[in-house]
Amino acid sequence: MIRSDEFYMHRALDQAHLAAEMGEVPVGAVVVDADGRIIGEAGNAPVSSCDPSGHAEVRALRAAARQVGNYRLSGCTLFVTLEPCMMCVGAMIHARLRRLVYAAAEPRTGMVESKANLLAQPWFNHAIDVRGGVLAGQASKCLKAFFAARRNEADR
Numbered sequence: 001m002i003r004s005d006e007f008y009m010h011r012a013l014d015q016a017h018l019a020a021e022m023g024e025v026p027v028g029a030v031v032v033d034a035d036g037r038i039i040g041e042a043g044n045a046p047v048s049s050c051d052p053s054g055h056a057e058v059r060a061l062r063a064a065a066r067q068v069g070n071y072r073l074s075g076c077t078l079f080v081t082l083e084p085c086m087m088c089v090g091a092m093i094h095a096r097l098r099r100l101v102y103a104a105a106e107p108r109t110g111m112v113e114s115k116a117n118l119l120a121q122p123w124f125n126h127a128i129d130v131r132g133g134v135l136a137g138q139a140s141k142c143l144k145a146f147f148a149a150r151r152n153e154a155d156r
C-alpha cells in the first residue's frame, strides 16, 4: 500500500531522533519501493561507525539494496529529513532512484536547491524527481534542539 509522503517522512524523522540519541547529527532516511514498502531505513552515523560515508541516505540505500539483492533501486523513493549533500546525491544517481523527497533545506552543504541543483544537471545519465519541504518544520526543530543541547553542554 502506498502511503503519503508525510507518512514516510515521519518514519525518517524517527530515525533522526534515534541518531540524536547516539550523539549523531539527527538526520534520518527511509527507502520505499514501488509498492510502498519500506525496504531500508537508517540514521546518520558517521561518528559512531568511523565512516565518512555514514550519512543516513547512504546507509538507508545500502540496507535497501541488500534487502532486494540489487544495487539498482529503480522505482524506489528515498525520504530524508535534510537536503542531501554531494556524496548522497551521487549515491542516489548510482542507485537509479526514481524519486527523492526531503524535509529541511541545508543552506551550507545542500546540493539539491541550496548550494547547487545537481539533479537538474543535463550531464547525468539518470533523472530523479524531487520534492522538498515535506515536514520541514519538524525536521529543522529536531536539528536545532540537537545543536542547542550541544552548545549548552559546551558552556558547562
Ligand SMILES: [Zn+2]
Pocket (backbone or CB within 6 Å): 055, 057, 084, 085, 086, 087, 088, 089
Ligand atoms: Zn550526505
